[in-house]
Amino acid sequence: MLLFINNNLKQLKRQWLSLPLLLLFPFLLVGIIALLLFIALTPSIKAPVTIGIVDENQSEETKLLTNLLVDAPVIAEHISMKLVTREQAEEQLTNDIIRSYIIFPTNFTQTLYEGEPAMLTIIANPAYKQDAALVKQVSDTIASYMNYAQANLSMINDTAHTMQMADNARHSLIQREFTAYFMLLFSREQFISTTTIENIATAKPLYYYATSIVFITALLWLLLLNQRLVNETPNSLQTRMRMFGVGITKPLLARLLVATSLAVVLSFGSSILAKLNSDLYWLPIDYVRVLLILTLTLFIYASHLAILELVLPSTKLTLLAQVAYTLLIIAMSGALLPSSYLPFTLPFFTTEAFTQLVALILYERLYTNYLPLLLTLGISLIVCSVLLYRRERAA
Secondary structure, three states: OHHHHHHHHHHHHOOOOOHHHHHHHHHHHHHHHHHHHHHHHOOOOOOOEEEEEEEOOOOHHHHHHHHHHHHOHHHOOOEEEEEOOHHHHHHHHHOOOOOEEEEEOOOHHHHHHOOOOOOOEEEEOOOOHHHHHHHHHHHHHHHHHHHHHHHHHHHHHHHHHHOOOOHHHHHHHHHHHHHHHHHHHHOOOOOOOOOOOOOHHHHOHHHHHHHHHHHHHHHHHHHHHHHHHHHOOOHHHHHHHHHOOOOOHHHHHHHHHHHHHHHHHHHHHHHHHHHHOOOOOOOHHHHHHHHHHHHHHHHHHHHHHHHHHHHOOOHHHHHHHHHHHHHHHHHHHOOOOOHHHOOOOOOOHHHHHHHHHHHHHOOOOOOOOOHHHHHHHHHHHHHHHHHHHHHHHHO
16 A cells, blocks of 8 residues: 555656646636636626605695605615606606606695595506515605504594694694604614625625635645546556556555545645635634545545546546536535525535535634534445445456
8 A cells, every 4th residue: 555655656756847737727727717707796886776756745744755755864875866756757767767756646745634545656667676676665664654653643633623723733733743753764773674695705705715716626636636646557557467466446545545635735735825815813723624624525525536436437437427526516515606696506515515614714613513524424435445345356
């Protein structure tokens, strides 16, 4: 076993000139792809949705309410409102200057005071469904406060009638109460309910894609190193070794052990370099956690490469299957393209490994669950051992 390991190391040492270029190629390739995906997936800053306000009632109350809507700072981040006439609203909606408009109908104030249903009309552009939903949420918020205010204003109005209060005094009282209720609406910290959904790939893009590059290149390095060692052992040499009673177990394990160990060293070194060029804070135990995740991932991947090599009959078919499998587990890991953008995901070990790395590095989680990776490694080694035993018996 040690003889084969030393031989593999000597083979790689003889390639000291071409090997660095070979290892640098996947790093640059993955970096370019990650940069292009980041540019494509990063959302552009969206301008506020413009809504028109049509006041057909033209009472003191609706003028106050529409001015509050136009000047309200609590909704300026999401929407902007402007006072327009109905004709202007129809024209601007057609020209995409506004996305919708809200109409305060004639006799709006009177129906509100008398306890009758006071309806708001919303006209929206059907081509912008998300914006229409936002406008509806704003109108629903206004309507809910209208219902709350209407119950109290109706009671005040009926009481004032019963007490035979003068019309001017009654109207002034109701107007003050109307103002108080809607000032309460616009004094709220949250005018419309919002939910923040963080896309980790765009929330911390630099760190996310740096982690992706290290993770993906670690897999590609292992694949390239293993294939380079395979090419250094031609079929004629393998035949001569079998003639001297040398099985396939020791050469295969030695080759994968050398390739995996070098890939672990390279990937861990890359992660340390990325850490030194960032403002992330790692505890000493975090270095150990990153090393363990990379080691478990690469040894699982190496065992899968061995399984494909043992199952498939020819070298070319094995290489094709290994490349296809590598691309599949990279795609499903969420490293190159975040899982939220994928139509479906498969429970590969790379998905678990990359999730653990992201939680550790980006979210600074203080614990790591190694159990799924350890179970996967155990099962993979058992399958690989069974296949090796059968191949040795068949030989």
